[in-house]
Amino acid sequence: MTSSNKCVRAIISGRVQGVGYRAWCARAASARGLSGWVRNRRSGAVEALFCGDAATVDAMLAAVWDGPQFSRVLEVEVIGETETHCGAFEVRDTC
Numbered sequence: 001m002t003s004s005n006k007c008v009r010a011i012i013s014g015r016v017q018g019v020g021y022r023a024w025c026a027r028a029a030s031a032r033g034l035s036g037w038v039r040n041r042r043s044g045a046v047e048a049l050f051c052g053d054a055a056t057v058d059a060m061l062a063a064v065w066d067g068p069q070f071s072r073v074l075e076v077e078v079i080g081e082t083e084t085h086c087g088a089f090e091v092r093d094t095c
Contacts, residue, residue, distance in 0.1 A: 004053060004054055005051070005052060005053060005054060006051070006052075006054045006057050006081060007036070007049060007050065007051035007057070007081060007084050008049070008050055008057060008061065008078055008079065008080060008081060009047065009048070009049050009078075009079040009080070010047070010048050010049075010050070010061060010064065010076055010077065010078050010079065011041070011045050011046075011047050011075075011076070011077040011079065012045060012046045012047075012048065012064050012067075012073055012075070012076050013044070013045045013046075013073070013074050013075040013076075013077070014071065014072045014073045014074035014075065015070070015071055015072040015073075016044075016045065016046045016067065016071050016072075016073060017040050017044055017046065019067070019068055019069075019070040019071045020068045020070075020071075021046050021067050021068055021071050022038045022039070022040065022046060022091050023068075023091070024067055024068040024071075025038040025046070025048055025064065025067075026038055026089050026090070026091050028060065028063055029048075029050060029060055029089040030088070030089045032052070032056050032059065032060055033052060033053075033056065034050050034051060034052040034056060034057065034060060034089055035051045035052060035086055035087055035088065035089055036048065036049035036050045036051045036052075036089050036090075037049050037089065037090045037091070037092045038089075038090075038091055038092065039091065039092035039093060039094060039095055040094040040095075041094065041095055042094060042095070047095070048064070051084055051086070061076065061078060064076055
């Protein structure tokens, strides 16, 4: 990873399960050229890892507040710099 790249993990809470949020997130991240993953959490939240150009990661973190049509994001907790991920953005199983 170069100095202009970053990876952050985020926990997105609200009405984010059962509304296509993971699929939306994967499409939005892939369209931005990001790598990483997204998964549901048993708590009802969605967890995601976004890796790529720092400005693009920041733009994705802003976009997660919108989500798909029937979602309603109440909180986005950014965990901070974390593990790295290369390759295609993927949807993972619930943890």
